[in-house]
Amino acid sequence: MIQMAVLGFGTVGGGVVELIDRNQEVIRKTVPQGIHVKYILDLRDFPDSPYNDRVTHDYQDILDDEEITVICETMGGKEPAYTFTKKALERGISVCTSNKELVAAHGPELLQVAKANNCSYLFEASVGGGIPLIRPINACLTQEDITEVFGILNGTTNYILTRMEKNGLSFEEALKEAQQKGYAERNPEADVEGHDACRKIAILSSLISGKTVRYEDIPCEGISRITTADFGYARAMKMAIKLLGVSRKSQDGSLSVRTAPFLVREDHPLHSVQGVFNGVFVHGNMVDDLMFYGRGAGKFPTASAVVSDVMECAKNIGRNISFNWSDEIMTLSDKAEDSYRYFVRVDDSEAAVAAYTFKAANKVSFEGAPDGETAFVTANMTEKEFAEIAKSFKTIKQCIRLLQD
Amino acid sequence: MIQMAVLGFGTVGGGVVELIDRNQEVIRKTVPQGIHVKYILDLRDFPDSPYNDRVTHDYQDILDDEEITVICETMGGKEPAYTFTKKALERGISVCTSNKELVAAHGPELLQVAKANNCSYLFEASVGGGIPLIRPINACLTQEDITEVFGILNGTTNYILTRMEKNGLSFEEALKEAQQKGYAERNPEADVEGHDACRKIAILSSLISGKTVRYEDIPCEGISRITTADFGYARAMKMAIKLLGVSRKSQDGSLSVRTAPFLVREDHPLHSVQGVFNGVFVHGNMVDDLMFYGRGAGKFPTASAVVSDVMECAKNIGRNISFNWSDEIMTLSDKAEDSYRYFVRVDDSEAAVAAYTFKAANKVSFEGAPDGETAFVTANMTEKEFAEIAKSFKTIKQCIRLLQD
Numbered sequence: 092m093i094q095m096a097v098l099g100f101g102t103v104g105g106g107v108v109e110l111i112d113r114n115q116e117v118i119r120k121t122v123p124q125g126i127h128v129k130y131i132l133d134l135r136d137f138p139d140s141p142y143n144d145r146v147t148h149d150y151q152d153i154l155d156d157e158e159i160t161v162i163c164e165t166m167g168g169k170e171p172a173y174t175f176t177k178k179a180l181e182r183g184i185s186v187c188t189s190n191k192e193l194v195a196a197h198g199p200e201l202l203q204v205a206k207a208n209n210c211s212y213l214f215e216a217s218v219g220g221g222i223p224l225i226r227p228i229n230a231c232l233t234q235e236d237i238t239e240v241f242g243i244l245n246g247t248t249n250y251i252l253t254r255m256e257k258n259g260l261s262f263e264e265a266l267k268e269a270q271q272k273g274y275a276e277r278n279p280e281a282d283v284e285g286h287d288a289c290r291k292i293a294i295l296s297s298l299i300s301g302k303t304v305r306y307e308d309i310p311c312e313g314i315s316r317i318t319t320a321d322f323g324y325a326r327a328m329k330m331a332i333k334l335l336g337v338s339r340k341s342q343d344g345s346l347s348v349r350t351a352p353f354l355v356r357e358d359h360p361l362h363s364v365q366g367v368f369n370g371v372f373v374h375g376n377m378v379d380d381l382m383f384y385g386r387g388a389g390k391f392p393t394a395s396a397v398v399s400d401v402m403e404c405a406k407n408i409g410r411n412i413s414f415n416w417s418d419e420i421m422t423l424s425d426k427a428e429d430s431y432r433y434f435v436r437v438d439d440s441e442a443a444v445a446a447y448t449f450k451a452a453n454k455v456s457f458e459g460a461p462d463g464e465t466a467f468v469t470a471n472m473t474e475k476e477f478a479e480i481a482k483s484f485k486t487i488k489q490c491i492r493l494l495q496d
Numbered sequence: 497m498i499q500m501a502v503l504g505f506g507t508v509g510g511g512v513v514e515l516i517d518r519n520q521e522v523i524r525k526t527v528p529q530g531i532h533v534k535y536i537l538d539l540r541d542f543p544d545s546p547y548n549d550r551v552t553h554d555y556q557d558i559l560d561d562e563e564i565t566v567i568c569e570t571m572g573g574k575e576p577a578y579t580f581t582k583k584a585l586e587r588g589i590s591v592c593t594s595n596k597e598l599v600a601a602h603g604p605e606l607l608q609v610a611k612a613n614n615c616s617y618l619f620e621a622s623v624g625g626g627i628p629l630i631r632p633i634n635a636c637l638t639q640e641d642i643t644e645v646f647g648i649l650n651g652t653t654n655y656i657l658t659r660m661e662k663n664g665l666s667f668e669e670a671l672k673e674a675q676q677k678g679y680a681e682r683n684p685e686a687d688v689e690g691h692d693a694c695r696k697i698a699i700l701s702s703l704i705s706g707k708t709v710r711y712e713d714i715p716c717e718g719i720s721r722i723t724t725a726d727f728g729y730a731r732a733m734k735m736a737i738k739l740l741g742v743s744r745k746s747q748d749g750s751l752s753v754r755t756a757p758f759l760v761r762e763d764h765p766l767h768s769v770q771g772v773f774n775g776v777f778v779h780g781n782m783v784d785d786l787m788f789y790g791r792g793a794g795k796f797p798t799a800s801a802v803v804s805d806v807m808e809c810a811k812n813i814g815r816n817i818s819f820n821w822s823d824e825i826m827t828l829s830d831k832a833e834d835s836y837r838y839f840v841r842v843d844d845s846e847a848a849v850a851a852y853t854f855k856a857a858n859k860v861s862f863e864g865a866p867d868g869e870t871a872f873v874t875a876n877m878t879e880k881e882f883a884e885i886a887k888s889f890k891t892i893k894q895c896i897r898l899l900q901d
Binding site: 110113114117118120121122215221222223226227230231232233234235236301358359360362363364365368370375376377378379380381382383384385386389391392394395396398399401402403415 | 515518519522523526527620626627628631632635637638639640706763764765767768769770773775780781782783784785786787788789790791794796797799800801803804806807808
């Protein structure tokens with residue numbers, strides 16, 4: 092029997108414990124000795140839970156039990172998760188985590204500690220919820236020069252955008268609904284301002300570059316300024332508005348990374364990624380385009396990814412599963428040099444000059460479009476050029492980048 | 497240096513050799529000693545190829561070279577691929593293959609030989625071209641009870657269907673074009689009649705059941721009877737016609753498997769899988785829906801999947817990578833009991849009675865629909881019920897199943 096512990100008995104931690112119980116028979120097809128959760132670490136007690144007898148409040152109980160070979164860290168946040176993870180790894184106990192904040196902040200260091208102690212630090216659940224993504228990148232695509240990773244990395248905002256698009260809800264209405272359904276937190280900032288997606292694209296960018304991409308270095312915009320009118324225009328252009336994390340290698344090997352809302356064409360597979368689903372595109376120099384799609388959040392999908400890592404650890408006791416991710420800081424390319432086409436809305440008073448200066452192609456309109464404004468898509472230009480031109484107009488209400496092919 | 501051999505210097509074999517050369521630097525990040533193709537086995541010589549000095553016509557040269565630890569079998573067909581593969585595995589040489597015919601016919605036996613000899617038989621490239629699919633199922637989803645796998649598994653037919661849908665080509669025109677572009681073989685039967693997709697869904701069904709699903713047991717229909725008029729109706733219903741391999745577990749654990757054209761709703765992610773791309777849905781009891789998307793064929797995508805397996809072997813010399821696939825034959829559920837809604841076209845003379853008997857909901861029409869016929873979608877019914885009713889009408893021209901949710 093593989094004996095393990097779960098740190099944090101919240102939604103994901105609870106999902107891990109339940110999944111291991113419910114799918115024990117399936118699990119034994121791969122790990123014949125079975126997997127058992129011996130400890131649950133939490134500050135609280137759970138008198139109504141059938142698992143309450145496994146709850147401990149003292150991490151030392153777990154560290155001192157030599158039977159424990161794997162720990163699931165589903166606490167979230169940097170501390171005490173960081174200290175707990177490091178202590179476990181130093182004892183040769185593998186750690187599987189859903190904690191993207193910790194992975195983005197201390198990933199390479201913890202990977203190093205794991206390696207030095209012949210155990211593993213795995214983080215499949217930190218990006219893309221239940222989607223097998225991190226390990227496929229790390230184990231199935233090492234023959235590829237991955238030149239691009241981009242996608243819908245946050246289920247909460249994708250749910251909000253989908254409700255705005257399909258049902259005409261305002262941002263505020265859709266956010267409120269997402270909160271009522273438990274998809275968004277009471278303080279939704281990390282999701283709607285793009286910070287969560289930003290951490291995830293930082294992790295993916297680190298994996299494809301082999302260095303550390305700091306999320307603080309990534310330009311980050313959220314979705315709170317997207318309106319229902321924007322969806323009217325988007326529909327007229329046969330596009331959808333999606334919050335994307337985008338990471339692209341240039342010819343010189345530098346990385347351009349960004350989190351922002353993008354307009355996505357109807358025939359692009361990300362267009363039909365709806366609700367709380369995530370979709371992640373990966374482009375390799377040989378395999379071309381790949382997409383990984385699935386539930387980006389939720390109790391059991393996320394727990395599934397955590398347990399997937401536990402299975403991998405159980406098959407590799409005493410062996411380190413290595414990642415190509417060093418602590419060398421990756422310098423990102425100058426964001427002002429990124430080039431895009433931009434969807435722009437401007438007051439009619441400035442429309443003619445703006446359309447001319449931005450080298451706009453067709454104007455965009457739809458029945459019910461707000462009065463007194465004009466919308467168009469600019470020519471391809473750098474962020475710097477766009478900002479230069481935009482300065483000379485006072486009434487630009489909106490600009491959204493188009494996802495290039 | 498990992499020394500390997502490639503059997504068969506055709507499109508995929510050539511791609512493997514080139515990829516290993518071009519991406520050697522990338523490869524060394526994971527396999528620091530590097531990978532080198534020491535032999536290429538082919539009946540032919542390639543005087544114009546820079547790799548001609550590695551060509552041998554005698555398989556024994558490879559078997560007798562103790563440096564060889566991995567072989568790529570990219571010959572296709574059952575023999576001599578089967579004999580060659582078995583001989584290599586018996587000597588402890590791992591084999592990575594793109595040969596779905598051989599995997600579908602002898603997979604469990606060859607996996608057994610690999611296990612007995614502490615080496616591996618890997619077949620990522622046998623399904624879904626370059627898409628990481630087989631190993632994610634085998635290594636990232638072992639905590640899941642996978643209850644469904646279905647998808648677009650054949651790039652040639654998806655290219656043909658896409659050209660018919662988007663550009664109004666007839667089946668014959670689209671097939672001819674596919675042949676000219678090298679997507680379809682001169683004898684296109686294996687693709688257009690669904691046999692290739694059928695072998696692939698057999699492999700996937702075996703992996704999710706742990707037993708052997710024989711492709712001969714799977715009901716199989718191709719796309720040669722699909723017409724441009726069908727696409728007119730499909731568009732009117734906001735659907736696309738896709739050749740799918742479908743495999744579903746029933747409550748009692750039995751499997752229902754089928755290869756056939758299906759009508760797929762616009763908001764289903766498979767709807768936007770176009771051209772030579774493949775898309776494969778996997779449903780697990782905890783993770784819910786996943787989709788894997790990418791190029792289903794082509795020199796470098798397929799070679800990428802083969803080399804992905806080579807990388808895995810290189811990291812696991814002397815260790816067997818195991819699969820849960822026994823040679824016990826899986827009995828499929830009675831195909832007559834599968835139930836669907838069906839799109840039906842019938843002559844106007846029989847339309848009223850047919851629509852009534854099939855419990856049709858709305859009629860379907862489009863501008864330019866063929867004169868003298870009526871099209872509708874039936875109520876949900878079993879294959880058996882459908883066949884019973886269909887018998888009493890003489891003018892049914894078409895019936896296509898709708899993909900259920």
